[in-house]
Amino acid sequence: MSSEHGHDAHELSFLRKYVFSVDHKTIGLQYLITSFVFLLVGFGLMMLMRWQLAFPGRAIPLIGPMFSPDLAPNGVMSGEFYNALGAMHGTIMIFLGVVPLGVAAFGNYIVPLQIGAPDMAFPRLNMMSYWLYLPAGTLMLLSFFLPGGAAQSGWTSYPPLSVINPGQTVWLLAMVLLITSSLLGAINFLVTTINMRAPGLSLMRLPVFVWSEMVASVILLLAFPPLEAAAVLQLMDRVAHTSFYMPKDLVILGQRYTGSGGGQPLLWQHLFWFLAHPEVYVLVLPAMGIVSEIIANNTRKPLHGYKTIVYSMLGVGVMSFLVWAHHMFISGMTPALSNFFLVTTMIISVPSVAILTCLIFSLQGGSIRYNVPMLFALAFLPLFGIGGLTGLPLGLTVTDIYLHDTYYVIGHFHFVVVTGSIIALFAGVYHWFPKWFGRKMNDRLGVIHFWGSVVSMVGIFTPMLVMGLAGASRRLYDPTAQAHNLIVQPLNVVSTYFAAALGVFQLPFIWNFFHSMFRGEKTPENPWQATTLEWACPSPPPHGNFAKTPRVYRGPYEYSTPGRATDFWPQTDPS
Amino acid sequence: MNNYGWGLPIQASTFAGQIDSGLWIIHAAMIGVFVLWGIFFTYLLIKYRRRDGVAVRHEEHGEMTSLIPDLLVMVFEIGLIVFYALPAWRSIKMTMPDPKDALVVEVTAEQFGWNIRYPGPDGKFGRTKPELVHFSNPLGLDRTDPAAADDIVVSNEMHLPVNAKVLIKLRSKDVVHDLFVPEFRLKQDAMPGLETPMWVEPNRIGHYEMACAQLCGFGHSLMRGDVYVESREDFDKWLKSRAALNPAPPTASSEGF
Numbered sequence A: 001m002s003s004e005h006g007h008d009a010h011e012l013s014f015l016r017k018y019v020f021s022v023d024h025k026t027i028g029l030q031y032l033i034t035s036f037v038f039l040l041v042g043f044g045l046m047m048l049m050r051w052q053l054a055f056p057g058r059a060i061p062l063i064g065p066m067f068s069p070d071l072a073p074n075g076v077m078s079g080e081f082y083n084a085l086g087a088m089h090g091t092i093m094i095f096l097g098v099v100p101l102g103v104a105a106f107g108n109y110i111v112p113l114q115i116g117a118p119d120m121a122f123p124r125l126n127m128m129s130y131w132l133y134l135p136a137g138t139l140m141l142l143s144f145f146l147p148g149g150a151a152q153s154g155w156t157s158y159p160p161l162s163v164i165n166p167g168q169t170v171w172l173l174a175m176v177l178l179i180t181s182s183l184l185g186a187i188n189f190l191v192t193t194i195n196m197r198a199p200g201l202s203l204m205r206l207p208v209f210v211w212s213e214m215v216a217s218v219i220l221l222l223a224f225p226p227l228e229a230a231a232v233l234q235l236m237d238r239v240a241h242t243s244f245y246m247p248k249d250l251v252i253l254g255q256r257y258t259g260s261g262g263g264q265p266l267l268w269q270h271l272f273w274f275l276a277h278p279e280v281y282v283l284v285l286p287a288m289g290i291v292s293e294i295i296a297n298n299t300r301k302p303l304h305g306y307k308t309i310v311y312s313m314l315g316v317g318v319m320s321f322l323v324w325a326h327h328m329f330i331s332g333m334t335p336a337l338s339n340f341f342l343v344t345t346m347i348i349s350v351p352s353v354a355i356l357t358c359l360i361f362s363l364q365g366g367s368i369r370y371n372v373p374m375l376f377a378l379a380f381l382p383l384f385g386i387g388g389l390t391g392l393p394l395g396l397t398v399t400d401i402y403l404h405d406t407y408y409v410i411g412h413f414h415f416v417v418v419t420g421s422i423i424a425l426f427a428g429v430y431h432w433f434p435k436w437f438g439r440k441m442n443d444r445l446g447v448i449h450f451w452g453s454v455v456s457m458v459g460i461f462t463p464m465l466v467m468g469l470a471g472a473s474r475r476l477y478d479p480t481a482q483a484h485n486l487i488v489q490p491l492n493v494v495s496t497y498f499a500a501a502l503g504v505f506q507l508p509f510i511w512n513f514f515h516s517m518f519r520g521e522k523t524p525e526n527p528w529q530a531t532t533l534e535w536a537c538p539s540p541p542p543h544g545n546f547a548k549t550p551r552v553y554r555g556p557y558e559y560s561t562p563g564r565a566t567d568f569w570p571q572t573d574p575s
Numbered sequence B: 001m002n003n004y005g006w007g008l009p010i011q012a013s014t015f016a017g018q019i020d021s022g023l024w025i026i027h028a029a030m031i032g033v034f035v036l037w038g039i040f041f042t043y044l045l046i047k048y049r050r051r052d053g054v055a056v057r058h059e060e061h062g063e064m065t066s067l068i069p070d071l072l073v074m075v076f077e078i079g080l081i082v083f084y085a086l087p088a089w090r091s092i093k094m095t096m097p098d099p100k101d102a103l104v105v106e107v108t109a110e111q112f113g114w115n116i117r118y119p120g121p122d123g124k125f126g127r128t129k130p131e132l133v134h135f136s137n138p139l140g141l142d143r144t145d146p147a148a149a150d151d152i153v154v155s156n157e158m159h160l161p162v163n164a165k166v167l168i169k170l171r172s173k174d175v176v177h178d179l180f181v182p183e184f185r186l187k188q189d190a191m192p193g194l195e196t197p198m199w200v201e202p203n204r205i206g207h208y209e210m211a212c213a214q215l216c217g218f219g220h221s222l223m224r225g226d227v228y229v230e231s232r233e234d235f236d237k238w239l240k241s242r243a244a245l246n247p248a249p250p251t252a253s254s255e256g257f
């Protein structure tokens, strides 16, 4: 397969080289930049919400008067606007931010390199994925400016609310585009990894990151189609007045609903969570993969329990399809069913614990090099650990009765996706930056970014756990309207200040990224003295990547092998 | 209401203690695990920092060692499931009291309020019809139905007698809502098209909050009501006073809107 791909340095027009490129590296960077922009947008939306949560009813400073009066009369956010911001924050962060960043950006750039391939299996399909993703994301953002505004029924879009609320149609259309894009990407990753590995690179010699991308792709491939179908049904309920999700005899704000009825809102919840729980693992698997690479590299030691990690990832992948209804313990579905999902949920924690344990044991006996990527990778362990631990009382039916839909849930999954996924993705950026640009990011700015981000993140999300235990519900436009939230309300203020700090601490990162791209210290071909294949070609790699197809002789993490002069033994080294 | 603080709210139902003990056990275990693990982690970070002349230990550990923590987690979780979650879930959510020995109350959620209906002396809920819904008749109660004549409908105010089992039939007129009374540790989605049963036995006289815990539209955060748990006599007195407000049994012509 590799020979039919041209390695010759034919001149490409600017448009083919940087815009409609079929090169996995360009597409990877396109995904990288775009998804970071979406993360920033999602963060900005959330800062508006954080203002309202901390200071309900007070005009948004500076930019408040710029919003149209139906969104924010006199600069004070309206309930509709808050709900739109909430739904869009969740949607953007997950579907347009972290998943494209973890799976598509890192996957595209790194996977072909780590398996010694010249490109992805289907370069044109790859380009199409990106060019479906960008319009889908743009459409999603544009919905704020369309008549009806943005969707305001939560990222979960539960009917009947989502069917009667304005803005949802565009959300559904954008989701259908996005899902299609993800499906194309998932197929591409699977075919690439299965078919295009360099000679000698057996499955059990694959870096953990490649495994994590493979499992994430399988999950996307199997979990997204049901949501796509479900989204089309919801679209039909909205535009064609079918009643897939609408029961009969609804009376909405005093008006009888005119649809025929006979549908079932619970159906949506099942279909949605059948995707959305596995999706959580799509958010964390690449993160675990990145952390594994960086830990092996910076402890100068083979990963402890490579096989355990790989099998655990496969186990997580399979089990992730059997836990979806733990989001529905108190939805009104038969309570006996909850017992099944309780058990599967506890089972899935077993492989997750195994992965984390292996990563910690990997430190033992090592020679830990504290560079910036390693700081982030190490912070992942305890902070993701908090995310995992706080999942326990939510997965347990009885305690979930109380904690369901409180800020405890918000705290829990933000520990998972922010101090987990995002921290790991930052680690990946610092780690692979020299690969992308042949230069390295500034260390001092990196350390500032690291400490600032970690402290702010813990400061944002720990108060949420406390508020949740006190009973504060999520998705409250005005948290002071319900008496039981009043005492813990100061924590909302604390959380907001830390969120602002988190924003400020991203500035050194943004500066560092763009400045280092052009002015950063030049790096040698293998600056981290790593063993995996991506470091066996020039940085940045030319079109076609490897001058000649590499041959692989050993597993991915041969560090400090006794009896060798250097402490790393590249996979391609024949000696 | 002095029921709330920085921790869990006060307990005001028979199963609140059961739910809280689960929360306490899990959080104690979580904090314990995290602290032990944090100590070990810090130790590794210091002990194995890069030092010149100290070589890496390149032994192939048995992979099995990493499964020991897993085994402990599994034992703890199985214990929790078998001795705590399954039995408590059975008694709280899977077993409903017999309507004959419980006070039956119907709670119907709508954007953005709660309608609480008591069946009245006949113990039967009358017929409702969606076409009769009107702001003066939020449930569309058909007062021509003899069983409906004595039904008592109150908005955003639920009175319950102390130490009595209450069977709540939860419904929704429009979208998904969720009935949450923090002091009772009671939470259940109100799913339109379904009638979801739930039960509670309040065991503490007091004034509590019934909040909506499921996003139901722009007014979601304002959707709240009050719960009054009273002595049997006070409750009966209140019920009687509300019954007196019911319209006189209608003639057929006075309805229809």
Ligand code: HEM
Binding pocket: A043, A046, A049, A086, A087, A089, A090, A091, A093, A094, A098, A153, A154, A155, A156, A283, A410, A414, A417, A418, A422, A460, A473, A474, A475, A476, A477, A499
């Ligand atoms: C970076 C800092 C972040 C902060 C400070 C933050 C803050 C918040 C807050 C306060 C809420 C609750 C809003 C409410 O209940 O009304 C929320 C909801 C949510 N967040 Fe974040 N978030 C962050 C990042 C992320 C990321 C990276 C993701 C996903 C990968 C994410 C996904 C979500 C989702 C799915 C919801 C639920 C939205 C809904 O209610 O429908 N957030 N976030």
Ligand SMILES: [Cu+2]
Binding pocket: A276, A277, A280, A323, A324, A326, A327
């Ligand atoms: Cu889940």
Ligand SMILES: [Cu+2]
Binding pocket: B177, B178, B212, B213, B214, B215, B216, B217, B219, B220, B221, B223
């Ligand atoms: Cu609500």
